[in-house]
Amino acid sequence: MSADEVIPLARPVIGDRERELVDQVLRSRQLSLGPVVTQFEQMWADRIGTRHAVACSSGTAGLHCCLHAAGIGPGDEVITSSFSFVASANVILYTGATPVFAEVDPLTFNMDPAAVEAAITPRTKAILIVDIFGYPAEVPALIDIARRHGLAIVEDACQSIDGDYDGQKLGTFGHPAVYGFYANKQLTTAEGGVILTDDDQLYRQLKSLTNQGRSDDGAWLVHSRLGFNYRLSDVHAAIGVAQIERLDWMQDARAQVAGWYQDRMAGVAGVTPMYEGPQRRSWFVYAPRLDADLDRDSIIGRLEAQGISAKPYLPCIHLQPYYQEAHGHRAGELPVTEAISASTIALPFFCELTEQQVDRVCTALDAAIQAERAGAPGPVGAGAA
Ligand SMILES: Cc1ncc(COP(=O)(O)O)c(C=O)c1O
Incomplete structure (x- = not known):
């Protein structure tokens, strides 16, 4: 099979504008702590409407x-979702605190506010909200819970770039929200992220924390707190500037691809298309559910044999080997989360996927499910990662 026939899971849009802006930074010799990072930050603040x-x-x-800025540390508990990328919980462990996983809603796959409230103990200090697969969590209900119990909130909107709840952009609800810009995201800087906040004091603290704890007045080599080197370089920011310029187009293109998938998946027996509820989804992945009787790994093997990339996505965080070995988590703790995690399958999804390619994926998935149900042997040696 030629490389052309293989449909990857994700592929960023990189064009002349990205190359031009990266080249400008390289020619300027100001590769970090330069004006393009400031420009990138300003573009985000303007777009989302945060200070x-x-x-x-x-x-x-x-x-x-x-989390560090919120004062989370050893002995504290932070409530979050296990149906997320492992980083959502790892950042809690980095502070010395303990992640406590709340069950998710079977439709939105986001934390169920009632489960969050039930998980609160005297040690709970914060809620780490996750907007999984780009669908916003129940942000107002979670804010209400946090207010009543005196908890901090941090929002992991890494998969919900430019997302909103009831039309209000994530990042403008009074707590910080974070986007991630890895290469499979709606917008990429190769690696990178941004924190959105309206809080002036938190802003100064975060600028310092990401830059080795430098003093708030920016004095040269004066470090007023323990910080990190979490800076984005101007080279990466240059890619980001070009990407924000085309973000509306990229978001629309993703929504169009998702629409093609949703239409066709409605006709594929054994598949539940992605949930479409009252909120707008910022389309990050296309990951429908397979019926529980289907062997997902075998179906992935059949798709891959046809040159179609697919992955089991997302694995539960609490069932990751490290979380079981070091933190004693076990299967059965979160039945709803575990059932979702066992059945969702990520299919190729990116802006430039064509309607014909979506057809090819859906036809191949339909055939794979029918072959599975008919008990036909799958490709030897193929299978899920
Ligand atoms: C939900 C979620 N949280 C956190 C992250 C971490 O982002 P990064 O890879 O930029 O560190 C990701 C990245 O995929 C994510 O999907």
Whole structure:
């Protein structure tokens, strides 16, 4: 099979504008702590309508800084979702605190506010909200819970770039929200992230934390707190500037691809298309559910044999080997989360996927499910990662 026939899971849009802006930075010789990072931050603040945006080296780095700034530390508990990328919980461990996983809603896959409230103990200090697969969590209900119990909130909007709840942009709800810009995201800087906040004091603290704890007045080599090197370079920011310029187009293109998938998946027996509820989804992945009787790994093997990339996505955080070995988590703790995690399958999804390619994926998935149900042997040696 030629490389042309293989449909990858994700592929960023990189064009002349990205090359031009990166080249400008390289020619300027100001590769870090330069004006393009400031420009990138300003573009985000303007777009989302926050007073501030702090660029950082990754979504993980941004989340870690927000928890650190909230004073989370050893002995504390932070409630979050296990149906997320492992970084959501790792950042809690980095602070010395303990992640406590709340069950998710079976439709939105985001934390169920009632489960969050039930998980609160005297040690709970914060809620780390996750907007998984770009669908916003129940942000107002979670804010209400946090207010009543005196908890901080940090929002992991890494998968919900430019997302909103009831039309209000994530990042403008009074707590910091973080986007991640890894290459499979709606917008990429290769690696990178941004923290959005309206809080002037938090902004100064985050600028310092991401830059080795430098003093708030920016004095040269004066470090007023323990910080990190979580800076985004101007080279990465240059890619980001070009990407924000085309973000509306990229978001629309993703929504169009998702629409093609949703239409066709409605006709594929054994598949539940992605949930479409009252909120707008910022389309990050296309990951429908397979019926519980289907062997997902075998179906992935059949798709890959046809040159179609697919992955089991997302694994539960609490069932990751490290979380089981070092933190004693076990299967059965979170039945709803575990059932979702066992059945969702990520299919190729990116802006430039064509309608014909979506057809090819859906036809191949339909055939794979029918072959599975008919008990036909799958490709030898193929299977899920
Ligand atoms: C939900 C979620 N949180 C956090 C992260 C971490 O972001 P990064 O890879 O930029 O560190 C990701 C990245 O995929 C993510 O999907």
